[in-house]
Amino acid sequence: MGHVLIQALSKSYTEKRRKSRRGNGNGGFQRGENLPVLDTIDLEFANGELVCILGPSGCGKSTLVRILAGFEKCSSGSVLIDGKEVCGPSSDHVFVFQHSGLLPWLTVWENVSLGVRKMKEKERMAELVEQNIDIVGLTGFEHLYPHQLSGGMQRRAELARALVVNPGILFMDEPFAGLDFLTRLNLREEIINMHILIRKTIIFITHDIDEALIMGDRLVVFSERPAKVKLGLPLDFPHPRDFSKNQSLSDLRKEIYSVLGVHYAL
Amino acid sequence: MSDRIKHILLPLLVFVGAGFVWQLFSLLGGWRTGVFPTPLQVAVSMWGLIANGTLLKHTVASLFRVTVGFYLAVLLGIPLGMILGWWKTGQLAFNSVIQFLRPISPLAWIPLTMLWFGIGDKPAVFLIFLSSFFPLVVSTVVSVNHVNSTYLRVAANFNLSKVETFTKIIFPAILPAILPALRISVGIAWVVVVAAEMIAVKSGLGYLILDSRNALRMDFVMDAMAVIGLIGIGLDRMISQLNKIESVSWGAH
Numbered sequence: 289m290g291h292v293l294i295q296a297l298s299k300s301y302t303e304k305r306r307k308s309r310r311g312n313g314n315g316g317f318q319r320g321e322n323l324p325v326l327d328t329i330d331l332e333f334a335n336g337e338l339v340c341i342l343g344p345s346g347c348g349k350s351t352l353v354r355i356l357a358g359f360e361k362c363s364s365g366s367v368l369i370d371g372k373e374v375c376g377p378s379s380d381h382v383f384v385f386q387h388s389g390l391l392p393w394l395t396v397w398e399n400v401s402l403g404v405r406k407m408k409e410k411e412r413m414a415e416l417v418e419q420n421i422d423i424v425g426l427t428g429f430e431h432l433y434p435h436q437l438s439g440g441m442q443r444r445a446e447l448a449r450a451l452v453v454n455p456g457i458l459f460m461d462e463p464f465a466g467l468d469f470l471t472r473l474n475l476r477e478e479i480i481n482m483h484i485l486i487r488k489t490i491i492f493i494t495h496d497i498d499e500a501l502i503m504g505d506r507l508v509v510f511s512e513r514p515a516k517v518k519l520g521l522p523l524d525f526p527h528p529r530d531f532s533k534n535q536s537l538s539d540l541r542k543e544i545y546s547v548l549g550v551h552y553a554l
Numbered sequence: 555m556s557d558r559i560k561h562i563l564l565p566l567l568v569f570v571g572a573g574f575v576w577q578l579f580s581l582l583g584g585w586r587t588g589v590f591p592t593p594l595q596v597a598v599s600m601w602g603l604i605a606n607g608t609l610l611k612h613t614v615a616s617l618f619r620v621t622v623g624f625y626l627a628v629l630l631g632i633p634l635g636m637i638l639g640w641w642k643t644g645q646l647a648f649n650s651v652i653q654f655l656r657p658i659s660p661l662a663w664i665p666l667t668m669l670w671f672g673i674g675d676k677p678a679v680f681l682i683f684l685s686s687f688f689p690l691v692v693s694t695v696v697s698v699n700h701v702n703s704t705y706l707r708v709a710a711n712f713n714l715s716k717v718e719t720f721t722k723i724i725f726p727a728i729l730p731a732i733l734p735a736l737r738i739s740v741g742i743a744w745v746v747v748v749a750a751e752m753i754a755v756k757s758g759l760g761y762l763i764l765d766s767r768n769a770l771r772m773d774f775v776m777d778a779m780a781v782i783g784l785i786g787i788g789l790d791r792m793i794s795q796l797n798k799i800e801s802v803s804w805g806a807h
Binding site (some may be wrong): 389433 | 712730
């Protein structure tokens with residue numbers, strides 16, 4: 289399951305030491321200055337939705353998913369997943385990290401089996417691992433170490449590791465960061481197809497507007513930090529999506545560019 | 555020239571060259587050969603020490619002490635470093651005392667060590683242990699502090715227990731950083747064993763040096779020095795072999 293309800297969620301970091309900006313003579317440190325990152329976010333995602341969260345770099349998108357995944361606590365407000373308050377990380381809500389989260393001292397097989405390591409029936413476990421390695425197209429690469437794989441293959445391996453535990457929600461924090469353009473396009477398509485197949489809630493962070501429009505069932509646009517929800521709307525366009533053939537998609541794209549303050553990109 | 559030959563030939567050439575320089579100095583330096591033996595004399599006397607088993611006996615004695623002392627330091631130092639690296643309160647509490655003890659040379663402990671442990675292997679082993687223990691603890695703490703937070707999040711995400719996080723995440727994550735620390739501390743241990751053997755024992759390469767000095771056999775002193783150098787290289791090589799294990803060497807990529 290993967291219904292997500294975010295209510296009045298705010299987060300600010302307390303900087304322990306920070307040089308005073310104002311030249312107040314002593315040039316000393318001020319303690320406890322607050323840095324607001326998320327500002328009263330209200331969102332609701334349905335089970336099985338692929339939600340793309342779009343926003344300027346450093347606006348707090350990653351902080352939001354880290355809170356949703358239970359890695360960080362919010363300052364106020366609440367997050368309910370399937371009606372239950374999030375109180376910590378769980379293998380039901382798996383995170384795919386911005387830069388590879390594979391454990392570099394383990395092979396692909398060992399990485400993928402991490403979530404099912406305690407399974408009693410070893411044959412069933414091996415079957416699950418192999419099945420998921422197959423889904424992401426890494427059969428034959430099971431015994432390689434992450435550094436022996438290309439960037440795209442590393443992301444696939446991490447995806448397989450997430451899928452193996454059959455999670456209710458997948459968090460993907462800019463999973464294509466640092467990949468070349470073609471690999472990016474291919475992985476985009478694969479994730480769309482995989483999502484159609486498994487219908488799990490995926491919360492996908494990106495700063496690529498086209499990517500969000502092409503992939504998402506729902507789009508959320510954040511403002512600059514502290515992030516507020518600028519826009520939240522369903523994307524009811526059939527796949528594959530093509531800006532040149534779908535006028536309303538193309539119009540929406542223009543609108544989002546202008547919401548984000550870009551007028552020259554098209 | 556292939557790389558492999560280069561790796562052997564070039565250092566060998568430098569060694570031979572150094573031998574020539576040595577020969578020149580001992581011939582032209584104006585010292586008696588009893589005070590500054592030539593390489594040839596050293597080689598001949600070394601052959602003698604090898605043939606009668608003296609050299610082997612002393613080498614084994616030194617290696618034994620280094621092995622015991624160093625293993626003790628590894629077995630106690632690395633787990634302690636891991637615990638302190640993880641348990642921040644402990645780190646805060648114990649860091650100062652470790653930093654306080656660390657710069658005290660193992661040689662400064664010699665008088666106390668002799669009173670505590672008497673004569674024999676024990677004081678030497680204890681000194682070697684001291685020399686490696688603190689550097690290992692400190693570098694383990696530092697490397698635990700630097701474990702990539704993503705790995706810890708992965709551990710939390712897949713519900714790894716505390717023990718599993720220790721053994722399956724933190725330990726392998728620090729291995730690449732621990733390896734250089736092991737190399738450095740085995741080097742220190744090997745330096746200290748010679749000093750330790752100049753007191754309280756009647757065997758080992760350090761003892762051989764001291765004993766040969768008393769007998770005014772500088773060729774034997776140099777024999778012992780040569781063996782110390784060779785074994786030093788050997789120990790370093792042995793530990794860097796660990797780098798060939800894939801699950802250790804990932805940090806290099």
